[in-house]
Amino acid sequence: MNVSGSPPFPAAGSKAELEEGTVLSPRFGADGLITCVTMDAITGEILMVAHMNAEALAKTIETGEAWYWSRSRGELWHKGATSGQIQTVREIRVDCDQDALLLKVQVAGDGGCCHTGRRSCFYRRVEMSDGRTRLVIA
Amino acid sequence: MNVSGSPPFPAAGSKAELEEGTVLSPRFGADGLITCVTMDAITGEILMVAHMNAEALAKTIETGEAWYWSRSRGELWHKGATSGQIQTVREIRVDCDQDALLLKVQVAGDGGCCHTGRRSCFYRRVEMSDGRTRLVIA
Numbered sequence: 001m002n003v004s005g006s007p008p009f010p011a012a013g014s015k016a017e018l019e020e021g022t023v024l025s026p027r028f029g030a031d032g033l034i035t036c037v038t039m040d041a042i043t044g045e046i047l048m049v050a051h052m053n054a055e056a057l058a059k060t061i062e063t064g065e066a067w068y069w070s071r072s073r074g075e076l077w078h079k080g081a082t083s084g085q086i087q088t089v090r091e092i093r094v095d096c097d098q099d100a101l102l103l104k105v106q107v108a109g110d111g112g113c114c115h116t117g118r119r120s121c122f123y124r125r126v127e128m129s130d131g132r133t134r135l136v137i138a
Numbered sequence: 139m140n141v142s143g144s145p146p147f148p149a150a151g152s153k154a155e156l157e158e159g160t161v162l163s164p165r166f167g168a169d170g171l172i173t174c175v176t177m178d179a180i181t182g183e184i185l186m187v188a189h190m191n192a193e194a195l196a197k198t199i200e201t202g203e204a205w206y207w208s209r210s211r212g213e214l215w216h217k218g219a220t221s222g223q224i225q226t227v228r229e230i231r232v233d234c235d236q237d238a239l240l241l242k243v244q245v246a247g248d249g250g251c252c253h254t255g256r257r258s259c260f261y262r263r264v265e266m267s268d269g270r271t272r273l274v275i276a
Contacts, residue, residue, distance in 0.1 A: 019254055024264055024271045035187055037175050044182045049173055049238035061266060094273065095259040096252050100187035102260045114234050116157055122240045126162055126230040128199060133162045135232065 008058045012098065019096050027099040028054060033069055034101060038113070040120075041090040041104040047113040048121045050079075052101065064089050066105055084109030146196045150236065157234050165237040166192060171207055172239060176251070178258075179228040179242035185251040186259045188217075190239065202227050204243055222247030 012018050012025040026034050033051040040047055050068040052060065056076055059067040066087035070077040080086035087105035094101055107113060114121040124135040150156050150163040164172050171189040178185055188206040190198065194214055197205040204225035208215040218224035225243035232239055245251060252259040262273040 022273045024273055035173055037184060037187060039184070046175060046177065046184075046240055049175060049233060061264070061271060062269075092264040093260040094262050094264060095187060096254050096256075096261070100259075102184055116234050118234075121233040121238075122231040123234070124232050126199070126232060131200075133199060135160045135162055 008054050018098055024094065025098060026054075026057060026094065026101070027097065029099070033071070034099060036068065036101040036103055038066065038087065038103045038105055041106050045120055046122055047105070047107070047119070057101070060089060060103075061092070066103055080107075080109060083112075085112050087113075146192050156236055162232065163236060164192075164195060164232065164239070165235065167237070171209070172237060174206065174239040174241055176204065176225065176241045176243055179244050183258055184260055185243070185245070185257070195239070198227060198241075199230070204241055218245075218247060221250075223250055225251075 010023060010025045012027050013021065013023065017023065018025065028034050032053045034057070036050050036052050038047045038050065039045065051071060052067070053069040056067040056069045066079045066089055068077045068079060086108040087103070088108065089103055089105055091104040092101060112119050114123065116123070123137055125138050127134045127136050148161060148163045150165050151159065151161065155161065156163065166172050170191045172195070174188050174190050176185045176188065177183065189209060190205070191207040194205040194207045204217045204227055206215045206217060224246040225241070226246065227241055227243055229242040230239060250257050252261065254261070261275055263276045265272045265274045
């Protein structure tokens with residue numbers, strides 16, 4: 001992928017090309033974003049779910065570090081730029097219809113990911129009993 | 139959670155309640171959907187990324203089997219109802235700001251998940267060389 005060109009990613013081709021082809025043609029949504037699941041490359045733990053626009057994905061590929069689009073701040077987000085929790089990308093995978101990405105990363109700094117201070121954003125389990133749910137930190 | 143009431147999930151409270159509280163108050167997007175990452179509970183492999191509306195999530199909690207909202211078909215989707223690849227839910231986790239879910243499931247039938255016949259939808263790796271990307275089945 002050459003990000004000096006525009007647009008940086010080719011439009012999706014046929015269903016067969018999308019599912020079986022060798023061309024990365026991510027299907028960004030109407031909001032210009034694609035969902036990205038980020039996993040710790042060493043432990044296999046799911047760290048976070050975030051979003052990328054085309055520029056964030058291009059920068060991630062170019063730099064080997066994870067860039068996202070912050071929906072809350074409305075800006076490109078170089079993960080770890082302020083916290084030191086830089087995510088070095090070990091592998092990028094794409095799903096069958098190319099509307100989701102899976103990043104396997106190695107986390108720098110204190111090894112954390114979540115803004116609450118936890119390693120993973122998925123620090124709560126949904127407990128179910130008597131037809132009711134309750135979140136438990138576990 | 140009692141799905142006989144309406145709406146089935148309470149609205150999100152304060153940031154502190156959302157992040158540290160015990161109440162499941164999923165933040166469905168403007169399209170009424172929340173992103174769901176589904177992992178094989180035994181192998182830890184990421185199987186798919188899909189979406190749930192409130193009804194799909196309520197049915198998942200009630201039945202212990204994964205229900206999604208099919209965006210392509212525009213209907214509730216009991217995963218495996220036709221393929222036999224029923225996903226029995228072993229654990230549901232929610233992320234810090236409650237806009238993403240992580241399901242750990244045990245898959246019935248042939249143990250597969252993807253409509254292309256693979257176990258996981260993430261059957262392709264993005265290879266990078268000479269500033270270009272290429273998808274490789276691996």
